[in-house]
Amino acid sequence: MLSLTEENYLKAIYHLSQDGSRGVSTSEIAEAMQTRAASVTDMIKKLSSKALISYEKYYGVQITRQGKTDALNVIRKHRLWETFLVHKLGFDWGDVHEVAEQLEHIQSPLLIEKLDVFLGHPSHDPHGHPIPDKHGKIKEQKKQPLSNIGKGTQGKVCSVADSSSSFLQYLDRIGIHIGSVVEVQEKQTFDGSLEVVVDGKKKTSLSREASENILIGI
């Protein structure tokens, strides 16, 4: 069985190997885990000896099939707990991440089975992220950042690329949530900021950075 720390490293490596098809570097992992490169090297050796990643000195790591399965199991738990916190306990979507970071490490397959049933087998968490099924299968939805869509077009918000509470609270304030219909009215060339209309009512301007983190279903 994996330790809490091993699970966290594996999850980070999984996420990092999603964006960028190259091997994941020691320093990337150190950055993601808020730790030192030397500590990462130690853990890399450990996960490598357990065949969860493959590793060639000085050339970064690749996650193995088994590593991916284990990482997806942790991600499944994380997202099911986030769904529970928002839909059953009434948490705000910006306040669930840290608590779910703890809950995801509870070891009880029966608990997760029953939680999944209790929630009605949700396919996505409150941030629009897909929840892997118990075999690690993901229903991946096609999506693109709001920053990509053209002036005059509209789309439905289906996910966010940043789950930080500050970003999500900002979205709350401007009335954007999963399912909102957003129409791009203006696009500034010099800074990439947008003028958008949310749900046919509220007009707001969005920075390029914000619009890159709002994902539109295709």
Add this chain to the structure above:
Amino acid sequence: MLSLTEENYLKAIYHLSQDGSRGVSTSEIAEAMQTRAASVTDMIKKLSSKALISYEKYYGVQITRQGKTDALNVIRKHRLWETFLVHKLGFDWGDVHEVAEQLEHIQSPLLIEKLDVFLGHPSHDPHGHPIPDKHGKIKEQKKQPLSNIGKGTQGKVCSVADSSSSFLQYLDRIGIHIGSVVEVQEKQTFDGSLEVVVDGKKKTSLSREASENILIGI
């Protein structure tokens, strides 16, 4: 903040200081924690330096006011989670202990607040044990073991003194649960076993040991 291990020691010391008003000995704690006396001595020093217990070398420990508060907070979380597992997720009452042992260490006062509301501020867990409120106050119910009540009398089961899955599954099989009305028909002098009628229907015999672990409200 307390570590997971510190919380577990503190909880064990709290429980041990409930039965028996004497100080709690190193070996009692070692037995309860399934560890060695030398390890207990180490932890005693640590908890003592944090003023959660008071400790005189070779003479056992006493829990302090702060220690009691912290222990009761862990116990509150444990019992709220057990209630959640049984009443919301449909767990059997015998299957919740180990999972709750993990869940009780999640650090989030907001989560416990919201869980308490979601469950409707329950006063007792599925084993009939009182749930301390957020200030550590307990509604202690008067109760006595079934083994104490006289022949011909009856009483209502309000709690169990043993929460092991084997005992609880046994109670399930013989139809005894919290709220059952049990009437003592016979009492064997030589081994203390009882003949009882459960809810006016089922007649069963109970060993002395079993009857000592079934608690009747007064």
Add this chain to the structure above:
DNA sequence: GAATTTTTTTAGACTAACCTAAATTATTAC
């Protein structure tokens, strides 16, 4: 392509929580 900079690894040390074995203190037996 040699020199510098950056990244990664190694070496050695720290802490929390545990262990065994030995020493110490308390308790019990006579």
Add this chain to the structure above:
DNA sequence: GTAATAATTTAGGTTAGTCTAAAAAAATTC
């Protein structure tokens, strides 16, 4: 009250996960 026994503490060691500083390798610059 002394001797034997039992409980407790101390001493010293282990493991997981972390760190800093130094060494080694790779990447970049000119």
